[in-house]
Amino acid sequence: xxxxxxxxxxxxxxxxxxxxxxxASGSFAVLDALDxxxxxxxxxxxxxxxxCGCMGLCDEGPVMVVYPAGVWYRRVQPADVAEIVxxxxxxxxxxxxxxxxxxxxMKALSVEHREKFRGAMAARDKAGMLPxxxxxxxxGFMPSRCIxxxxxxxxxxAVGDGAxxxxxxxxxxxxxxxxxxxxxxxxxxxxxxxxxxxxxNTPESARFFVQGSKDNHRDGLLHTANIWHRWSTLTGAVxxxxxxxxxxxxxxxxxxxxxxWTRNFITAMQRHAKDRAPLVVKALGTAGIHRILDLGGxxxxxxxxxxxxxxxxxxxxxxxxxxxxLTAEYVxxxxxxxxxxxxxxxxxxxxFGSGYDLIMLNAICHMFSEExxxxxxxxxxxxxxxxxxxxxxxxxxxPDKTGPQHAALFxxxxxxxxxxxxxxxxVEYNHWMKAAGFTEVSRINLPGPSSLIVGLGL
Ligand SMILES: C[S@@+](CC[C@H](N)C(=O)[O-])C[C@H]1O[C@@H](n2cnc3c(N)ncnc32)[C@H](O)[C@@H]1O
Ligand code: FES
Numbered sequence: 001x002x003x004x005x006x007x008x009x010x011x012x013x014x015x016x017x018x019x020x021x022x023x024a025s026g027s028f029a030v031l032d033a034l035d036x037x038x039x040x041x042x043x044x045x046x047x048x049x050x051x052c053g054c055m056g057l058c059d060e061g062p063v064m065v066v067y068p069a070g071v072w073y074r075r076v077q078p079a080d081v082a083e084i085v086x087x088x089x090x091x092x093x094x095x096x097x098x099x100x101x102x103x104x105x106m107k108a109l110s111v112e113h114r115e116k117f118r119g120a121m122a123a124r125d126k127a128g129m130l131p132x133x134x135x136x137x138x139x140g141f142m143p144s145r146c147i148x149x150x151x152x153x154x155x156x157x158a159v160g161d162g163a164x165x166x167x168x169x170x171x172x173x174x175x176x177x178x179x180x181x182x183x184x185x186x187x188x189x190x191x192x193x194x195x196x197x198x199x200x201n202t203p204e205s206a207r208f209f210v211q212g213s214k215d216n217h218r219d220g221l222l223h224t225a226n227i228w229h230r231w232s233t234l235t236g237a238v239x240x241x242x243x244x245x246x247x248x249x250x251x252x253x254x255x256x257x258x259x260x261w262t263r264n265f266i267t268a269m270q271r272h273a274k275d276r277a278p279l280v281v282k283a284l285g286t287a288g289i290h291r292i293l294d295l296g297g298x299x300x301x302x303x304x305x306x307x308x309x310x311x312x313x314x315x316x317x318x319x320x321x322x323x324x325x326l327t328a329e330y331v332x333x334x335x336x337x338x339x340x341x342x343x344x345x346x347x348x349x350x351x352f353g354s355g356y357d358l359i360m361l362n363a364i365c366h367m368f369s370e371e372x373x374x375x376x377x378x379x380x381x382x383x384x385x386x387x388x389x390x391x392x393x394x395x396x397x398x399p400d401k402t403g404p405q406h407a408a409l410f411x412x413x414x415x416x417x418x419x420x421x422x423x424x425x426x427v428e429y430n431h432w433m434k435a436a437g438f439t440e441v442s443r444i445n446l447p448g449p450s451s452l453i454v455g456l457g458l
């Protein structure tokens with residue numbers, strides 16, 4: 001049974017470097033072109049497009065098969081896609097020049113390839129070579145560092161509508177030879193394209209990395225570039241049990257010494273928070289909420305979302321003095337300054353006040369030790385009005401703390417970046433909630449990596 005008129009399987013298999021594969025021959029570009037063309041021709045509901053693993057004809061990739069008839073195409077290029085979609089998927093006539101229908105040859109090639117591949121893998125294993133997945137994980141820092149350096153130097157903006165290495169090198173004040181090497185590596189990573197001597201941004205890099213683009217993430221990503229230096233201290237931090245100073249070979253022993261650190265950090269936080277905030281408002285509801293305390297509110301995204309959702313609500317954001325002027329900018333831009341107050345201070349020491357219907361700890365608990373969190377939960381309980389709630393949003397670990405992967409790695413991010421922070425498990429959050437006097441403690445999972453733990457106060 002085939003529920004769609006046509007069902008396309010496009011091989012997107014990666015294979016170890018040096019072994020032919022559809023991914024290496026460009027099947028992702030073909031997949032992308034097929035998806036666009038099918039949509040453009042309004043064939044979405046007639047054609048199902050599916051990626052698949054190796055079909056055994058890797059020397060002839062990219063390979064795809066169209067069912068129900070089982071028509072095989074080989075060496076498909078993005079330039080062929082319009083013809084395939086128009087002739088075959090719309091008019092029902094396969095494109096003969098690309099169709100491969102010599103079953104005996106296909107089977108023989110497939111068997112031969114399988115035997116060669118198995119032989120190569122067995123030889124590698126016998127020689128004790130590091131498996132590819134381990135090798136890639138270990139060298140994962142190379143692509144990461146390459147992109148972060150490009151962002152730090154603002155390479156993508158310098159590329160603009162297209163430029164050669166010399167022009168780009170001059171614009172980013174870099175050594176010409178080294179700039180050329182970096183640009184070529186960015187092409188290899190699929191973040192730039194190169195034609196002759198000229199480099200161009202890909203649609204993705206133009207959208208996300210170029211200054212002035214609506215979806216530019218560069219400022220927020222510079223926070224990741226800052227974190228890079230901290231992660232270089234991981235070995236020392238694991239030995240000592242807490243964060244250790246960074247030695248970057250200059251006078252700055254701490255990343256916070258960088259004038260842009262705080263702005264980059266809050267920009268990065270805002271990028272995540274502004275999309276999540278409406279989800280949090282929806283998950284918690286607006287009924288009975290008149291006063292909110294937003295502890296460590298950062299950009300104010302969550303208070304802003306509640307202020308927009310509840311016309312009479314009053315919010316108070318408590319954050320450290322360096323951050324509050326940045327918070328003020330976001331709150332003012334959102335036009336809610338009259339109802340969102342700002343309080344510079346320290347949530348570990350300052351009195352929280354009283355009478356709040358909701359106290360929020362969004363992305364806060366991971367910065368602090370268990371004892372500090374217990375103390376915050378206890379004082380928050382005292383600061384709530386009757387029927388008030390405390391909500392903590394964070395990356396929550398499984399009971400044995402080995403996953404989800406993002407939360408487990410983020411715990412190390414806190415090890416290298418704070419005195420005593422970590423990711424915590426739901427068991428720990430429940431324990432702090434109950435010890436502080438909260439009842440009806442529940443977890444709300446939102447799309448994305450973080451969840452809410454909610455407790456009812458008095
Ligand atoms: C990870 S950010 C989260 C920001 C915001 N809640 C969000 O989710 O977008 C942590 C925030 O807590 C603030 N913070 C850190 N230590 C603090 C303290 N002792 N008192 C008040 N705010 C603090 C930081 O300045 C930062 O704005
Ligand atoms: S990798 Fe695509 S057919 Fe083998």
